[in-house]
Each structure stands twice: as structure tokens, then as C-alpha cells.
Amino acid sequence: xxxxxxxxxxxxxxxxxxxxxxxxxxxxxxxxxxxxxxxxxxxxxxxxxxxxxxxxxxxxxxxxxxxxxxxxxxxxxxxxxxxxxxxxxxxxxxxxxxxxxxxxxxxxxxxxxxxxxxxxxxxxxxxxxxxxxxxxxxxxxxxxxxxxxxx
Numbered sequence: 001x002x003x004x005x006x007x008x009x010x011x012x013x014x015x016x017x018x019x020x021x022x023x024x025x026x027x028x029x030x031x032x033x034x035x036x037x038x039x040x041x042x043x044x045x046x047x048x049x050x051x052x053x054x055x056x057x058x059x060x061x062x063x064x065x066x067x068x069x070x071x072x073x074x075x076x077x078x079x080x081x082x083x084x085x086x087x088x089x090x091x092x093x094x095x096x097x098x099x100x101x102x103x104x105x106x107x108x109x110x111x112x113x114x115x116x117x118x119x120x121x122x123x124x125x126x127x128x129x130x131x132x133x134x135x136x137x138x139x140x141x142x143x144x145x146x147x148x149x150x151x
Contacts, residue, residue, distance in 0.1 A: 004077045004084055005101025010094040011065075022095045025063055025120050034061065039124040043117045045069065045110035049141040052117075055132045056105040061122045064098045064108075066090035069115020073098060074137045076105045083137075090115065105135035 009029075013020045027035060038060075043052055056078055064073075066088040076083045088096055100106050108117060123131070 002077070002080055002082075004075050004080075004082050005104050006075055006084070007099040008086075009097045009099070011097060013093055013095055022065070024065055024097065024118060030122075034122045036122070038120065038122040040118070040120050042067070043108070043119060045071070045108075045112075045115040045117075048110055048113055050110045051107055051138050051141070052109075053107040054105070054134065054136050054138060056103055056135050057131045058102060058133065059123060059131050061102060062100045062106075063120045064088070064100070065095055065118050067116045067118055069110060069112040071115055071117060072109040072111055072141075074107045074109070075100065076135070076137055078103050078105055078135060087111070105137055107137040109138055109141050 011023050013022050045052065068090045070087060070089045070091070072085060072087055074083070074085045086098075088098060
């Protein structure tokens with residue numbers, strides 16, 4: 001059975017009196033065609049329980065990191081239906097970057113009052129051909145049982 005195409009990588013947060021700096025993604029970490037620049041954006045979650053995503057891409061790959069807050073990520077291989085849930089916490093001393101491959105449905109659920117996520121996509125978004133296919137993984141969050149979980 002093929003595994004879900006995702007990967008977690010830890011990165012050190014460097015902190016001083018001004019704040020902190022984290023290496024999000026380095027050119028040498030990208031392979032082949034992924035070295036061609038796509039798009040960087042950030043996503044905000046304005047309250048607990050907000051759901052983003054619930055889609056997959058057939059041509060795009062994405063890398064995510066939580067800058068602030070705590071996010072539950074649900075992943076599912078759309079072909080095998082294998083599913084994985086994990087928690088990414090922006091307050092960890094070691095940041096975790098999540099890679100999500102093609103044909104992996106993903107939903108992000110905010111578990112805190114406010115959160116933001118930084119995302120790199122290997123291809124830019126085009127409104128006429130968004131390559132974001134709806135795939136409902138999470139309908140709604142009715143409780144906060146995930147707040148104590150960590151990866």
C-alpha cells in the first residue's frame with residue numbers, strides 16, 4: 001500500500017530580544033522542477049474552529065508552517081483513502097514544516113483563538129485554472145479535544 005505523500009521536517013527557531021527567525025524553505029531543499037519559483041502566501045485564522053482547505057491539487061505541491069497558534073491538519077490520499085491527522089504548533093521551539101504532495105487532500109483547522117500559516121506552493125495560483133479541487137475532510141469542529149495533542 002502506498003503511503004500518503006507528505007513529510008514533516010523540523011527547523012530551529014533562532015530567538016533574540018527582537019523576536020525570532022526561522023528558515024522556512026531553502027533552495028537546496030527543493031528538487032528538480034520544484035526549484036522554479038511558484039508562490040508564497042500566508043493564511044489567517046480569525047477564531048478557533050475555522051477550517052481552511054478541504055481540497056487537493058493535481059499539479060501543485062505545498063509546504064506549510066504555522067507561524068502562530070495551533071493547527072490540526074487532516075490529510076488523505078485521494079486514491080488509497082489513507083488518512084492522517086496531526087497537530088502543528090507555532091509555539092514549539094522547533095518549527096515543523098509540512099510538505100503536502102499532489103493528490104493529497106488537506107484541511108487545516110484552527111485550534112486557538114488566532115493563528116496564521118505561511119505557505120509555499122511550487123506553482124502560482126491562477127483564477128482561471130486554480131487546481132484546487134473540493135474534497136471535504138472536515139465538516140465542522142464541535143469540541144476542542146485536539147488542543148492537547150502534539151506531533
